[in-house]
Amino acid sequence: MVNRRVMICLDGKKQADRALDWYLENMNKPGDHVVLVHCSQFQLHIGLPGLAVNVEHVSKQVQEAKDKCDEIMSKATAILRGKDIQAYTVIKNSQKPHEALLEAANEEKVDHIIMGTRDLGAIKRAFIGSVSTEVVRHAAVPVTIVKWEG
Secondary structure (H helix, E strand, O other), rough: OOOOOOEEEEEOOHHHHHHHHHHHHHHOOOOOEEEEEEEEOOOOOOOOOOOOOOEEEEEEHHHHHHHHHHHHHHHHHHHHHHOEEEEEEEEEOOOOHHHHHHHHHHHOOOEEEEEOOOOHHHHHHHHHOHHHHHHHHHHOOEEEEEEOOO
């Protein structure tokens, strides 16, 4: 058995779904342990400082973020379990997703990272940055970037 720990980054977008499919089609080996990682960029909007907080609105925001995360992870976990692949989920919250993903990779001691890319052009990437570029630059393990073919 190989016993690799492969991290697949998921964000609910089709590019991340393609990365999971790519792993299944091209890299999956018996004995793999898959770590599904989602980084939530949840921002709590509580209103203006000094004004009363609408607790119901805040609770709704929190529940919506949790539901989205649960949906993403449940779908991917079901796919892997349906193929008898051992998997577990890790959820991070950060305004800098690349840092959270790198932290997860280190904490979970993964051997490989797989993630999708939005395939930003050079100008957009220069202005808004690229999570995949930052992960590739700073990861201590190999990273596979799966290009979206859509």
